[in-house]
Amino acid sequence: MSTKKSIDREQITISNITIDIVRKDIKNIHLAVYPPSGRVRIAAPLQVKDDAIRLFAISKLSWIRRNQRKFAEQERLPAREYKQRESHYFQGKRYLLRIHEADSPPRVVLRNKTYLDLYVRPGTPPEKRHEVMTRWYRTQLKKQIPPLIEKWEKIMEVCLNGWQIRQMKTRWGSCNPDQKQIRLNLELAKKPDTCLEYILVHEMVHLLERHHNDIFVAYMDKFLPNWRQLKVELNKLPVRHEEWGY
Incomplete structure (x- = not known):
């Protein structure tokens, strides 16, 4: 992932899903769901209005939920104790x-x-x-x-x-x-x-x-x-x- 400085950060909540919003000097809106917890992040151009970002997020709700379910089902390793047969x-x-x-x-x-x-x-x-x-x-x-x-x-x-x-x-x-x-x-x-x-x-x-x-x-x-x-x-x-x- 490239190192691109964020200009501003905020959050919105849609259907009980919290979404991090990062405004950048970019041309298009980018949506991502990150492992392991399914954190949602939208990177948006500086000039895009809040309502447009909200509508974009609503249109992607099914995709967001589908990817969050995948990560929720992912196996978690407990904290390692470094003991025999671990x-x-x-x-x-x-x-x-x-x-x-x-x-x-x-x-x-x-x-x-x-x-x-x-x-x-x-x-x-x-x-x-x-x-x-x-x-x-x-x-x-x-x-x-x-x-x-x-x-x-x-x-x-x-x-x-x-x-x-x-x-x-x-x-x-x-x-x-x-x-x-x-x-x-x-x-x-x-x-x-x-x-x-x-x-x-x-x-x-x-x-x-x-x-x-x-x-x-x-x-x-x-x-x-x-x-x-x-x-x-x-x-x-x-x-x-x-x-x-x-």
Whole structure:
């Protein structure tokens, strides 16, 4: 998602649905329903009147409700306690965590198709176990990203100046077209590699088109024809227990 500064923010409520309104220097009205809670957001041009926005929202109520139901049915992962045989995901696959206490540096080993082995010192609390796992996820994601960037730079004929991994609570990725830099959510390490690639392509397309308009969609269709299917797959996967604003 491109980094575009919002001019104004407000809210309206229609049929018990609260809708965030963001006014921007754009040409068309854009509607989105975000996982996991089904938050609704309308981005509207500066000159569009309130009544026009309300009528637009009313016309889209059935679409909004349908997408909110999808997210309501999405599986939620409870808060991780980092204990024996707890479920953890890596590259879209579910693994059982095995805790090994030993007087040695902490590490994580992907043992086979079933187990993730976490080695920690005796008495290591859950928050420290979380830190070890987070470092491991970051390391794995750092290995996945460079080959994908190299691949898509050639296909799109663009060049990134840099990329970062962030623990983001509001989106899967972001792009700064002016600086030619992207950020990717650390949680993507837990998703299938095809979903990671979809988000990467999405953000890199913003180097060619800043806004989510017809030109942007045309680029996505050209470079990644199955991107809609991948988006659905990404949003069907289990999400963390906390509320997201993406």
